[in-house]
Amino acid sequence: MTATAERPTTQPARRAGPSAPRRRSRTGHRWRVWSGVIVCILFLLPLVWMVITSFKFQRDIFTVPPTVFFDPTLSQYVQAWVGQGLGPKMVNTVIVALGAGLVSLVAGAMAGYALARLRIRGAATIGVLILASRGVPPIALAVPMFLVARTLGITDTHITLILAYCSFVIPYVMWLMRGFFLSLPKELEESAMLDGCSRMGAFFRIIVPISAPGLISTFIFSIILAWEELLFALVLTNRRATTVPVAIAGMVGDTEHGANWGALAAAGTLTVIPVVVLALVVQKWLIRGLADGATKG
Secondary structure: OOOOOOOOOOOOOOOOOOOOOHHHHHHHHHHHHHHHHHHHHHHHHHHHHHHHOOOOOHHHHHOOOOOOOOOOHHHHHHHHHHOOHHHHHHHHHHHHHHHHHHHHHHHHHHHHHHHHHHEEEOHHHHHHHHHHHHHHHHHHHHHHHHHHHHHOOOOOOOOHHHHHHHHHHHHHHHHHHHHHHHOOHHHHHHHHHHOOHHHHHHHHHHHHOOOOHHHHHHHHHHHHHOOOOOOHHHOOOOOOOHHHHHHHHHHOOOOOOOHHHHHHHHHHHHHHHHHHHHHHHHHHHHHHHHHHHHHOO
């Protein structure tokens, strides 16, 4: 009697489909992407509408339904730049924003380094209190600043506006740079001081070059804060040092014939373009520096 060997039966291997966690992960990723797209559209729609309005004639701005196809014109930009004197005010805004950014960067970076490295009792509490000072209503500071500037005879000057802007920009700079300095190893300064550098020498020769991304991003952030400020400029300036936000606010005050919305849209577009271009150019350093400064310390 011969034993017959049983032939093993083979079944085709099943393809492993995507697991439930992977499907949920893909679905969540799609929802995040589409949510980001919707939020971007909601934020960019007013900006796009402002740019489109700036190229319309006054008669095409209030048509119902809104005019999609129209004859573009640059007359609104001419009216804003020449008729409303936006050119000199743009120069004033650039001078004040750059000046406030530079002064705030120097003072805030050195203060942030002191709070991050020096053995100061309650350094973290001091930093929180300085940042909490931003909770004071700006109008509570604007009126005393105006009285002091009038007493000293320095109203309607660039330097007065720069110093006023530094009062609310320096706390942000100090807090951001403190976090950035805390992310750097202490051995860098210790090695430099062992080689004969002082604390200030180690700061300027070692820490400042390494902290260039954080310094650049904080500087851009300071410029943006100073660029769009209205209250201090409205209180402390009159004619010579007036900035663009004050000029735009003044364009709304023509109650006899109504506001020129085309010129307002043109002025808003001219105000936004420099900030957007600057942010796009330095976005890599801006994101890196702000992320490091916000997640450390």
